């Protein structure tokens with residue numbers, strides 16, 4: 542059976558693409574926050590690996606700030622868009638993207654001052670594979686570097702669980718989400734239906750279903766230590782806000 546990541550990001554990438562494009566405006570601030578957070582850990586990165594780079598939201602911003610970035614992703618469509626954005630911003634000397642699978646990171650030999658994986662791009666696979674992905678990211682981090690993960694905080698999401706909602710409603714269209722959480726597997730399956738605005742109302746455009754393992758902070762910290770990281774710091778966001786019980790996001794800075 543085709544894994545959901547293949548169908549959502551490779552076979553039918555348009556449904557999520559709008560979401561990626563809508564979040565382009567946030568990327569500059571997120572890149573600044575990422576660099577400031579790393580600086581708090583005495584890391585001033587010259588090189589970075591963007592794992593699951595999508596359309597290069599952060600890769601382009603970091604390239605613009607003098608970091609040499611390699612982005613990897615499985616989606617040809619998003620990588621094409623990333624290349625377009627790299628050219629438009631004139632950061633081709635600093636940023637390169639390639640089609641590669643995060644499950645194959647352990648087979649590589651390249652190393653980076655920072656390896657980052659942002660916007661809930663971790664937890665896509667079964668337990669053993671997620672562990673392997675983490676171990677692969679650990680292997681790509683230089684000795685004095687760090688891994689940064691930014692993802693959903695399971696505790697915060699469950700504290701205010703919304704099985705259905707409309708996260709965005711703008712003049713271009715409407716997005717309707719429904720979610721189901723399985724406490725036995727700690728996985729959340731979300732269906733995202735997208736409608737385009739028309740003069741008469743809305744036209745159904747398509748939908749995607751994604752199935753992600755959610756982690757409690759202490760659990761993910763333990764996984765990072767198992768993967769070989771010596772020091773693990775937790776935050777509520779890339780801005781370095783302290784993690785609280787109801788924080789909806791979770792940021793991990795893991796150092797070898």
Ligand SMILES: C[S@@+](CC[C@H](N)C(=O)[O-])C[C@H]1O[C@@H](n2cnc3c(N)ncnc32)[C@H](O)[C@@H]1O
Nearest residue numbers: 546550593594595598614615616642643659660
């Ligand atoms: C939620 S998006 C985040 C993209 C980007 N990090 C951002 O913040 O804009 C998830 C990304 O993971 C990529 N992806 C999914 N499975 C992957 C895999 N096995 N290896 C590499 N990338 C993958 C998708 O193609 C998609 O671009």
